[in-house]
Amino acid sequence: MQRLSTVQAMQQEADAARSAGRRLVLVPTMGALHEGHLALVQAARHHGDHVTVSIFVNPTQFGPGEDFEQYPRTLEADLAALQAVGGAEVVFTPTVEAFYPDGPAMQRTWVTVTELDAHLCGAHRPGHFQGVTTVVAKLFHACRPHVAVFGRKDAQQLLILRRMARDLNLGIELVGVPTVREPDGLARSSRNRFLSPAERAQAPVLYQALQATEGAIRGGERRTEALVEGLRRHLGTAPDARIQYASLVDTERLQPVETLPLHGEVLVAVAVYFGATRLIDNVFVQVP
Numbered sequence: 001m002q003r004l005s006t007v008q009a010m011q012q013e014a015d016a017a018r019s020a021g022r023r024l025v026l027v028p029t030m031g032a033l034h035e036g037h038l039a040l041v042q043a044a045r046h047h048g049d050h051v052t053v054s055i056f057v058n059p060t061q062f063g064p065g066e067d068f069e070q071y072p073r074t075l076e077a078d079l080a081a082l083q084a085v086g087g088a089e090v091v092f093t094p095t096v097e098a099f100y101p102d103g104p105a106m107q108r109t110w111v112t113v114t115e116l117d118a119h120l121c122g123a124h125r126p127g128h129f130q131g132v133t134t135v136v137a138k139l140f141h142a143c144r145p146h147v148a149v150f151g152r153k154d155a156q157q158l159l160i161l162r163r164m165a166r167d168l169n170l171g172i173e174l175v176g177v178p179t180v181r182e183p184d185g186l187a188r189s190s191r192n193r194f195l196s197p198a199e200r201a202q203a204p205v206l207y208q209a210l211q212a213t214e215g216a217i218r219g220g221e222r223r224t225e226a227l228v229e230g231l232r233r234h235l236g237t238a239p240d241a242r243i244q245y246a247s248l249v250d251t252e253r254l255q256p257v258e259t260l261p262l263h264g265e266v267l268v269a270v271a272v273y274f275g276a277t278r279l280i281d282n283v284f285v286q287v288p
């Protein structure tokens with residue numbers, strides 16, 4: 001496994017691998033790697049034969065007052081974990097200077113996917129997805145992948161990036177990997193470490209509430225107002241949960257659905273604060 005840190009070295013390596021006929025797969029991460037990330041690396045192996053894992057805490061996707069400075073940075077442990085599980089040919093660790101030569105504040109070129117960021121996380125984190133799409137575009141240009149792998153845990157991110165790839169004719173296939181969870185259902189996240197023991201004990205309520213909503217849909221409930229109400233009520237059973245959003249949206253345009261379609265897919269998504277820690281989770285439900 002080789003580690004590369006400049007855009008030029010990464011491009012040269014990727015070009016050589018492409019010339020050798022390899023199928024390149026990129027797994028973008030912000031580090032602090034856990035089982036969820038490692039599942040992406042495993043999935044990547046099924047989609048190609050040259051895997052690059054990028055580790056970059058991207059400043060432009062954090063808003064003012066968000067946790068860019070506090071975001072966990074555990075590079076040595078991350079490299080050891082990747083080495084131990086195997087499966088990655090390259091670890092790409094660009095510096096902020098490499099990706100934003102004039103500094104993040106001087107970036108003047110942005111990739112924006114309109115409409116899909118109007119709800120869910122996009123409504124509460126202005127500029128976040130523009131930072132994500134822009135940095136992923138940079139990663140695509142540096143790593144030149146045929147395929148890129150993302151977690152379904154960040155469902156809005158995955159759907160926005162798919163749309164970017166389609167709208168810009170990137171010719172890169174985006175693969176979505178199911179969410180990896182703790183035994184009690186809590187989605188693995190780099191931010192779980194910030195939960196107090198009391199908050200950690202309550203945090204499985206996100207997935208429990210999502211599962212209950214999925215069950216209600218399967219049971220025939222089609223009124224989204226009633227579904228959202230039930231979802232909120234369930235989340236509210238955790239005394240320290242502060243709901244940021246709880247929504248049902250369609251998976252094309254990410255707009256709230258008023259009545260469920262008779263056939264098709266709906267995304268049920270929540271964001272909940274426990275203290276200063278913000279957790280998100282979701283389920284994709286095929287409406288029977």
Ligand code: AMP
Nearest residue numbers: 029030031036150151153154179180188
């Ligand atoms: P992050 O480092 O948090 O930006 O995440 C990097 C990638 O890992 C994203 O595509 C995430 O959706 C994905 N990811 C994060 N947590 C999980 C999880 N619990 N299960 C599966 N994928 C995940």
